[in-house]
Amino acid sequence: MGLTKTKEFTKTQNEIAAMAKALAHPARIAILQFLAKQKSCVCGDIVEELPLAQSTVSQHLKELKSVGLIKGEIEGPAVCYCIDLKALSKIKSIFGELFIEVEQNTCC
Amino acid sequence: MGLTKTKEFTKTQNEIAAMAKALAHPARIAILQFLAKQKSCVCGDIVEELPLAQSTVSQHLKELKSVGLIKGEIEGPAVCYCIDLKALSKIKSIFGELFIEVEQNTCC
DNA sequence: AACCTTTATCGTATTTTTACGATTAATAGA
DNA sequence: TCTATTAATCGTAAAAATACGATAAAGGTT
Numbered sequence: 001m002g003l004t005k006t007k008e009f010t011k012t013q014n015e016i017a018a019m020a021k022a023l024a025h026p027a028r029i030a031i032l033q034f035l036a037k038q039k040s041c042v043c044g045d046i047v048e049e050l051p052l053a054q055s056t057v058s059q060h061l062k063e064l065k066s067v068g069l070i071k072g073e074i075e076g077p078a079v080c081y082c083i084d085l086k087a088l089s090k091i092k093s094i095f096g097e098l099f100i101e102v103e104q105n106t107c108c
Numbered sequence: 109m110g111l112t113k114t115k116e117f118t119k120t121q122n123e124i125a126a127m128a129k130a131l132a133h134p135a136r137i138a139i140l141q142f143l144a145k146q147k148s149c150v151c152g153d154i155v156e157e158l159p160l161a162q163s164t165v166s167q168h169l170k171e172l173k174s175v176g177l178i179k180g181e182i183e184g185p186a187v188c189y190c191i192d193l194k195a196l197s198k199i200k201s202i203f204g205e206l207f208i209e210v211e212q213n214t215c216c
Numbered sequence: 217a218a219c220c221t222t223t224a225t226c227g228t229a230t231t232t233t234t235a236c237g238a239t240t241a242a243t244a245g246a
Numbered sequence: 247t248c249t250a251t252t253a254a255t256c257g258t259a260a261a262a263a264t265a266c267g268a269t270a271a272a273g274g275t276t
Contacts, residue, residue: 003261004234008159009134013141020131025264026117029124029206036210044222051116056265058224063263077222077273083213092207098137099200102144105191111231111264133234152252164235166254185243185252 016098019091022067027052027060035070035083043078124206127199130175135160135168143178143191151186 006014023029027050034049035042047057061081064070068087073080114122131137135158142157155165169189172178176195181188 004133004135005159006134009138013134013137016137017132017134020128021133023128023206024125024132025112026114026121026125027112027264029121030117032206032210033121035215036213038213038215042215047223051113052264053266054223055225055267059264062224072223074223074273077220079223080215082215083210085211085213088207088210095203098131098140099196102140102191102196103193105144105146105193107143107146107188107190113265135234155253160234161236162253163237163255167234170254180253182243182253185250187253 016094019067019094022063022069025060027057028064031057031060031064031081032069032083035081043075043080046081124202127175127202130171130177133168135165136172139165139168139172139189140177140191143189151183151188154189 009017030050031046034046044054046061047054050057052060061070061072065072068084069091070081071084073082112125117125138158139154142154152162154169155162158165160168169178169180173180173189176192177199178189179192181190
């Protein structure tokens with residue numbers, strides 16, 4: 001079916017999966033790294049940096065925005081995308097908790 | 109196209125994305141959590157625990173195995189899946205480095 | 217107002233993912 | 247050997263993800 005049975009899983013499980021999904025494409029990792037490198041608010045230079053069409057990059061930005069990882073601010077005709085440090089620390093703790101939990105496994 | 113332009117991105121970017129993709133489904137998070145909870149090597153009880161068909165669970169296990177997160181050991185007619193703590197610590201460091209890198213962003 | 221720049225959205229094609237039932241393979245036990 | 251159990255694989259259908267070009271929207275500039 002290709003349709004994930006979201007309702008059959010816990011809120012936390014879906015949340016972790018959604019965060020992971022946002023990071024599950026090299027282009028989105030590249031976008032985050034590019035934004036991090038810049039010491040200022042950067043905009044559509046992302047498109048030039050990536051080997052993808054403008055509309056495709058826009059889609060990737062939308063996905064990062066949908067999980068709150070980045071914020072877009074309109075600056076004249078352009079849009080400035082920035083990493084949301086609050087969302088980032090939330091992701092960090094969510095993954096951190098998962099890893100600690102999973103690490104409890106003692107078998108093998 | 110639905111076909112990720114893997115070759116256009118760095119090895120690290122693809123690696124992070126691949127790891128994230130393995131975690132990008134609630135069923136796979138549930139599997140990892142279930143394996144962690146058990147203090148022993150657990151096998152096909154996973155199927156009973158999850159709201160999915162046996163073949164579907166098998167597919168998810170395959171994906172977790174493909175990134176090395178779990179290992180399968182044959183135990184009689186059954187198979188015992190365990191978390192690979194070495195792979196887990198690698199994932200931890202990969203995500204950790206990404207988060208630290210991204211955290212450098214000072215804009216906004 | 218007309219125009220240019222920048223970005224989002226729409227429409228579409230292709231690939232991948234998710235999911236299931238059915239079948240196969242492999243092992244244990246009667 | 248025959249049978250039951252367990253898990254992987256195959257075939258298939260439906261949905262989501264990826265990608266692009268074209269178009270629209272929104273903001274400056276002349």
